[in-house]
Amino acid sequence: MDGPTEGGTPGAARERFRAGLREPTAGWCPGYAQANLVALPRDQAFDFMLFAQRNPKPCPVLDVTDPGAPGTQMAPGADLRTDLPAYRVWEHGRCVAETADVTRHWRDDLVAFLIGCSFTFERALIAAGVPVRHVEQGRNVAMFITSQMCRPAGIFSGPLVVTMRPVPPDRVATAVQVTARYPAMHGAPVHVGNPAALGIGDLSRPDFGDPVAAEDDDVPVFWACGVTPQVALARARPPFAITHAPGHMFITDVSDTAYAI
Numbered sequence: 001m002d003g004p005t006e007g008g009t010p011g012a013a014r015e016r017f018r019a020g021l022r023e024p025t026a027g028w029c030p031g032y033a034q035a036n037l038v039a040l041p042r043d044q045a046f047d048f049m050l051f052a053q054r055n056p057k058p059c060p061v062l063d064v065t066d067p068g069a070p071g072t073q074m075a076p077g078a079d080l081r082t083d084l085p086a087y088r089v090w091e092h093g094r095c096v097a098e099t100a101d102v103t104r105h106w107r108d109d110l111v112a113f114l115i116g117c118s119f120t121f122e123r124a125l126i127a128a129g130v131p132v133r134h135v136e137q138g139r140n141v142a143m144f145i146t147s148q149m150c151r152p153a154g155i156f157s158g159p160l161v162v163t164m165r166p167v168p169p170d171r172v173a174t175a176v177q178v179t180a181r182y183p184a185m186h187g188a189p190v191h192v193g194n195p196a197a198l199g200i201g202d203l204s205r206p207d208f209g210d211p212v213a214a215e216d217d218d219v220p221v222f223w224a225c226g227v228t229p230q231v232a233l234a235r236a237r238p239p240f241a242i243t244h245a246p247g248h249m250f251i252t253d254v255s256d257t258a259y260a261i
Contacts, residue, residue, distance in 0.1 A: 025247065
């Protein structure tokens with residue numbers, strides 16, 4: 001992973017992705033908010049909006065576009081069809097393509113949702129003395145499907161997905177306090193400690209992302225994750241959808257401090 005973990009502007013990062021660089025965005029452009037992407041036909045957009053409203057922890061909505069619009073006020077001039085490092089294209093609940101450009105797949109009826117991402121608060125964690133192991137190791141964050149179910153809405157239902165960050169035991173309270181200040185980026189952890197309580201059997205085998213090596217005394221800490229909608233999509237089987245590839249986010253022009261409370 002060769003992303004600009006120090007400095008680098010969102011616009012420059014998006015240019016690199018538009019030119020074909022494919023890489024997870026953890027550690028990229030510290031100081032700026034990152035977002036998950038879900039784009040659905042207008043016919044399914046209300047159900048998804050309701051699903052997000054009922055499940056704000058994994059699905060904190062930052063922006064919703066007009067049908068067919070490929071831009072967002074979170075990054076004027078950016079293009080949601082080209083400016084993420086990797087996308088997934090879905091048909092009837094199946095991922096049929098993973099690509100760096102969805103221009104040819106984009107439709108005039110697609111409503112795009114930008115959802116807060118926990119990569120946004122990692123700069124604040126590091127500043128508070130909490131190590132972020134996957135950034136240190138140049139890996140994507142580890143993501144797991146849990147046994148906890150989201151509240152259903154319309155055609156959408158499914159389990160909560162979480163990210164896991166190993167944290168030294170004396171820094172867990174700090175990690176909780178820091179991330180609680182970012183409710184629009186998933187906020188405080190949903191669980192600390194025993195992964196079996198979430199139905200997770202093996203931390204070395206994430207459902208998405210990369211396994212992350214922990215230090216001997218590290219405690220696994222779990223945050224709600226914006227990949228939750230992708231699992232819901234697989235269950236709902238809408239005729240068409242576009243999402244980001246897990247860990248490959250849209251980097252906005254909005255400061256991370258804009259979402260701190």
